[in-house]
Structure formats: C-alpha cells, structure tokens
Amino acid sequence: xxxxxxxxxxxxxxxxxxxxxxxxxxxxxxxxxxxxxxxxxxxxxxxxxxxxxxxxxxxxxxxxxxxxxxxxxxxxxxxxxxxxxxxxxxxxxxxxxxxxxxxxxxxxxxxxxxxxxxxxxxxxxxxxxxxxxxxxxxxxxxxxxxxxxxxxxxxxxxxxxxxxxxxxxxxxxxxxxxxxxxxxxxxxxxxxxxxxxxxxxxxxxxxxxxxxxxxxxxxxxxxxxxxxxxxxxxxxxxxxxxxxxxxxxxxxxx
Numbered sequence: 001x002x003x004x005x006x007x008x009x010x011x012x013x014x015x016x017x018x019x020x021x022x023x024x025x026x027x028x029x030x031x032x033x034x035x036x037x038x039x040x041x042x043x044x045x046x047x048x049x050x051x052x053x054x055x056x057x058x059x060x061x062x063x064x065x066x067x068x069x070x071x072x073x074x075x076x077x078x079x080x081x082x083x084x085x086x087x088x089x090x091x092x093x094x095x096x097x098x099x100x101x102x103x104x105x106x107x108x109x110x111x112x113x114x115x116x117x118x119x120x121x122x123x124x125x126x127x128x129x130x131x132x133x134x135x136x137x138x139x140x141x142x143x144x145x146x147x148x149x150x151x152x153x154x155x156x157x158x159x160x161x162x163x164x165x166x167x168x169x170x171x172x173x174x175x176x177x178x179x180x181x182x183x184x185x186x187x188x189x190x191x192x193x194x195x196x197x198x199x200x201x202x203x204x205x206x207x208x209x210x211x212x213x214x215x216x217x218x219x220x221x222x223x224x225x226x227x228x229x230x231x232x233x234x235x236x237x238x239x240x241x242x243x244x245x246x247x248x249x250x251x252x253x254x
Contacts, residue, residue, distance in 0.1 A: 003118060004028040006047040008038055008064070009080065010056045014103075018051065021107035027114075035064035042068075042075065049076040049114055052097075054088050062091055069096045074161070076117050078110070093202060098163075120163045120188070120203075137172050139220065139233040142211060144172065151210070158210055163188075167203045168211075171221060171231035178243050180228035204229065 005027050009015045019029045032041055035052070036059045042050075054061035065077055079092045079100040092100055098117045101110055134146040143152045149165050151158045160168070170179070170187050179187075185200055208215040222230050222240035232239040 002026050002028045003049070003114075004030070004047040005114065006030050006032060006041070006045070006050045008032045008035055008050060008056075008061070009053040010034055011053070014053070014080075018107060018110065022111065022114075025111055035059040035061055038064045039067055039071065039073070042073065047075070049078065049098075049118060051078050051080060051110070051114075053080040054092070055082065062088060062095065065092060065095050065097060078113055078117060080105075093205070096161075099202065120166070139172065140211075140235050144168065160210070161206070163203050164207050164210065167207050171207075171229075172233070175231045175233050176239075176243075178224050178227050178230045183228065 005022055007015055007018055007022075007029060009018075009031075010033055015031050015033075019031060022029045030045065030047065032038060035056050038050070038052075052061045052065060056064075061079055065079070068075065068077070074096070076098045077096070079088075079097045081088050081092070081100050081102055098120070099113050101113055137144040137146070141154050144150070145152070146169070149160065151160050151165070151168065166188060167184075170184065181200060188200070188203070204221060205215070208218050208221055211220050212218045219235035219237060220232055222232055224230050224240045224243045227244065230240050230243050
C-alpha cells in the first residue's frame with residue numbers, strides 16, 4: 001500500500017510540483033491550500049505524513065503545528081521553511097516537527113526526508129511487534145519501562161516519540177560505550193546515509209531536552225569530540241573525556 005502524503009502550501013507552483021513528483025515516486029498525495037483547515041482535514045482524512053509550509057496567510061505553519069500538538073495529534077510533520085528563518089526552524093522543532101527542509105529545495109531531498117521520518121515513526125508501539133520483555137532500567141531519577149515504551153521521572157510519565165524511545169534504548173543498551181554517528185544511524189535506520197545526519201542531530205537534541213537538566217551541558221548523553229556520543233548512567237561530569245583516545249606523546253630528540 002502506497003504511503004499517503006498531505007501537502008499544505010498556499011503556493012500553487014510548489015504544491016503542484018511536489019504533488020507530481022511524489023506521485024511519480026508512488027505516493028498517494030492530497031493537497032490543502034492553507035493551514036486553517038488542517039486540523040479539520042485530519043479528522044476526515046488520515047495521511048501518513050504532512051508536508052507543512054510555514055509562510056502561509058491567515059494561519060501560518062507554526063501556528064497550525066502548535067494547534068495539532070496541543071490537541072495531542074502526533075502525526076509526522078515536515079516543515080518547509082525559508083533558509084534564513086532559523087528561529088522558525090527552532091520553534092518548529094520545539095513544537096514537535098519531525099524534520100524541516102529549506103526552500104528552494106530539490107524534490108528528491110524531500111522524498112529522502114519523508115522516507116526517513118516514516119521509517120523512524122515505523123517503530124511505533126502499534127506496529128504489531130510483541131512487547132519487549134525486559135526489566136526496567138534506571139538512571140538518575142529516571143526509569144525506562146521497555147514493554148510499555150515509557151520513560152518516567154520520579155514516577156511521572158514523560159511522553160516519548162518513537163524516535164526518542166529508539167534513541168534512548170540504543171544508548172542505555174550500550175552504556176559507557178562510545179557510539180559514532182555512523183553506528184547510531186545504522187542502529188536507528190539500518191544505514192548511515194548522509195542525508196540522515198540532520199535527523200540524528202534532531203533526535204539527540206530532543207532526547208537531551210527530555211533528560212538533561214541543562215541540554216547545553218549534558219550529563220547523560222555526552223559528546224566525545226571527534227568520536228561520537230556516550231551514555232553515562234550516573235551522569236558523571238567529564239566522563240566523555242576519559243573515553244577520548246589519548247594523544248600520542250612527543251618524544252624528545254636525544
């Protein structure tokens with residue numbers, strides 16, 4: 001069954017170009033000319049993913065996305081943004097956008113992003129896979145319930161996207177082991193394709209916002225410069241430095 005994509009854009013040129021390209025790649029495509037009717041549209045038509053333009057009259061894409069997330073709708077969303085709108089991209093990610101793509105863009109890159117997001121979301125609890133029988137894992141004041149795919153902080157449930165749960169599961173399974181970007185991409189997506197690098201950055205950024213007191217100075221998911229990332233269960237500051245390879249010593253000339 002082909003995947004269904006909903007394009008929300010007030011620009012007929014972009015809308016028609018993207019629709020034709022996606023259809024030529026086997027997708028089922030429907031369109032919406034503005035953000036005002038997005039929530040109502042999703043009540044009668046349920047696509048697999050929404051491609052949502054930010055710059056639209058009446059109701060912009062950021063506001064439309066905010067309305068969806070407040071209502072508890074976690075449908076995958078890729079934002080289309082102007083390349084200079086860094087603030088819009090950051091706000092969009094904070095509101096729960098799965099990815100973003102700057103205009104102008106190559107339709108083939110949009111297809112690559114769509115495939116990545118759908119594959120990432122395909123790990124969802126409703127995928128039909130049997131629940132994982134594994135004891136709870138505790139780190140700091142957090143506890144992971146694997147069968148329920150839940151993360152709790154002091155007993156309070158923290159909502160997790162499928163991508164965030166998958167990333168956290170990889171890290172705790174390989175605690176205190178340096179994982180390169182290529183290894184993380186391989187474990188998450190089955191390959192280390194270059195176009196998925198941005199989705200990895202987004203996933204790590206989101207995970208840190210959930211479990212770190214200060215995401216800019218992470219204690220659990222630490223960066224090992226030039227190597228990758230390491231999960232530190234006890235949150236020891238500076239643990240990543242011990243994981244870095246020692247620099248070769250320079251011997252004095254006799």
